[in-house]
Amino acid sequence: MDMAELLEVAEALLRRYPLCDSCLGRQFAMLGSNLSNEERGFSIKTLLMMNLDRERGLSEDNKELLIALARSGHNPSIEYLKSKGIDVEQIPCYICRGLLEHIPRLVRKALEKLKHYEFNTFLVGSKVPEEVLNREERLRAEYKLDRGESIKAEINRRAGKLIREATGKEVDFSEPDIIVTLDFGLMDVEVLPSPIFIYGRYRKLSRSISQCRWLCPRCRGVGCSYCKMTGKRRLLSIEEAIGSVILKYALGDDVKFHGAGREDVDVRMLGNGRPFVIEVVRPKIRNLDLDRISIEINYRCRGIVEVMDLKFVPRDFVKKLKASAEVRPKVYKALVKVDNELEMDKLSLLERMFKERIIRQRTPLRVLHRRADKVRIKRVDWVKPRMLTSRRVFEALVKCQGGLYVKELISGDKGRTSPSFSEVLGTNARCIRLDVLKVEG
Template sequence: MSILEDARAVVENGPVCDACLGRQFADRSFGLTNAERGKALRVSVELADDDPHEPVETEECWVCEGLSATFDEWARRAADGVAGVEFGTYQVGTRAPPLVEENERLLRESAGLEEEGGEPFKAEFNREVGKRVGRLTDTEVDFERPDVLFVLDVEDESVDVQVNPAFVYGRYRKLSREIPQTEWPCRECNGTGRRGGDDCIHCDGTGYMYEESVEQLVSPPILEAMDGDDSSFHGAGREDIDAKMLGTGRPFVVEVKHPKKRFPDVEALEEEINETADGKVEVEGLRLATYDMVERVKELDASKTYQARVQFDEPIDDETLQDALAELDGATIEQNTPERVSHRRAAKTRVREAYAVSGELEDETHATVEIHGEGGLYIKELVSSDEGRTEPSLAGLVGVPCHVTELDVLAVEGEDEAFEDPDFFIESDDEK
């Protein structure tokens, strides 16, 4: 049948509004709204039949039951639902009333149209309300990862507004040997600060094994600036509590849940964090980032360069040290799970490369060693052997027990290449 004959069959199925008429042919003509398409088809049928009809008011339509006239109303309700929320992109989803979907199926069946065809009611509702939301809020639609998702439940007459997280990327330097990277709740009281009705003696009632961390110094100013409900800290690996993170720093992302402000001044935020951290932590290169940056940070398997101060239990000479370092330089290292982390990591043997190892003897029992190793190489165990769990090791090669007294991370290699893709960042107002 021709489109004109099909349109006649639809028109003859009772009062059908222009939008519902046009929607049945959305896959067969383009460039018009469904209401415009339906009106044109209705006129064509009347001209062909020389039989003018009274126009059908949307409120009288038995298919959508007047809902095709409510796009503006739903758009205003959606916009009102994000009053005070800063965002740049959005998406609209619709839960259509089952009765309307059933009416649409009956219409196509009665008109002799193929079951699959046209455009579903909820698809038009998404688009038409979505266009109006964009105009009202001066934002753009994003079907992948919008800042805000509006779910319109037409039957319940409700609008559910879901504000997706916002992300701030940067690099931190940890200048203290007394703070961990992330919050460390007390295991004895499960972070409550109380045990047996009294203050927990293990954490002095604080709920934390360490009262400060990189996360606790960096995240709160970001959370406050973005006016969110909560935050999560994601680092590209982590250093030991007693190790400093120096050089260009370690990449991280702070994820802010339900932010009301999505585009803070990151330069001012960087200054605030560095001032309040009081020399314990420094951040640099703060930028607004996308959701994908979290996975990129967490999955980064970069190599790292360390500087370790080593103490030997017995005197050694420089020749012995240099011979041992030469053996480790470029060596393949086998490491069983270290004793110090065995309570939280499964026992297994890891094979890692020591790309470059060098150092100098300071006196008979002290040396400074620099190690550039593959991601995941345990440096303290590379020095001490961890009772034979690491082979080869510095202790094993010099034949004298030794251990790391101070450890600094000088560089996380490869992060510039991993994070240079502009698609992973969002322009802030001062960059536009």
């Protein structure tokens, strides 16, 4: 589009629709770098005015165009017409109806809200009433204008610049710390801090603490006298033990706990601990002193839970953690009780039978109410049994693939897990105590 063509289109546009400087300039955003849409729009209007055929004076045609320019808020045209005794009333911009003038006000509101959050990067988005977007789209189709910027892009860019100048923080399009949404329908601002993700490993030293929060079994989370109106089971969870301390420093709305697998309430998690990620929802503080936090958790939960290796990780780490939990090999220590006294050779048989053995395991009966019934194929690497003083109790170290239910490997779960300790020993075996000694990887 050359300049003559541009002026022709712009003139046709303005004769039909009053457009503010920004909305006009935005349609020709490919012209003149380093100009704002507003400057570009004003320049085009001024060019149109200067381009008028002076010789014909204030002909009807010239007058019409000048009135169109004046209606759209072009001051030189307004002044000129006034000098000729013609007063023209300005008409709100056909596309934005003055909406763009509210950018500074909403940005001020955003800055006020942002004061409560710690962030290094941000991104601005906007909600613009549908009819504004539709008007711009129709106008572009009508005049075949396809190279301009969209009104939302202009708003986001301008607001982003204002916020950057006021805060010194940078715009980040892929992983911003906080997202600012200017809502031109409600004339309000929403700030949404991105969650932070903290990786760590926990050791669970107690046999009466669960990994996650559970709903109160009586009221199902509503709150009743049994749960003292908390809606939660009266059992401390690792999620709460770790989450409450992190939440206190991050000042978020909530935490979500992502474990690399889990152990039963009565199972201890020892050794190097189990990997987990804590997600803090809507944190106000992002730069946390993780050393100090782990010291506080370990002090407050001493004898119950211990955390180590806390560090920040990106969002996609959670998916990797979950995926790896299924295959991460684990080493367990089980205390096994059998119905009939055992001969010594039975334990060496057990050791031989479970050397690199494939186990077929149907979903255990005890978790069937919350897990789909299916057959899992899992591998046991080895079992190292050790007789204790009684001949009806022995200890076994078991190394196996993640996701194998070890209690059922021992009991056989009424034939649903095979082979099992009960099957090989020829007597009912059950796990009376279980510890995870090591989670690999």
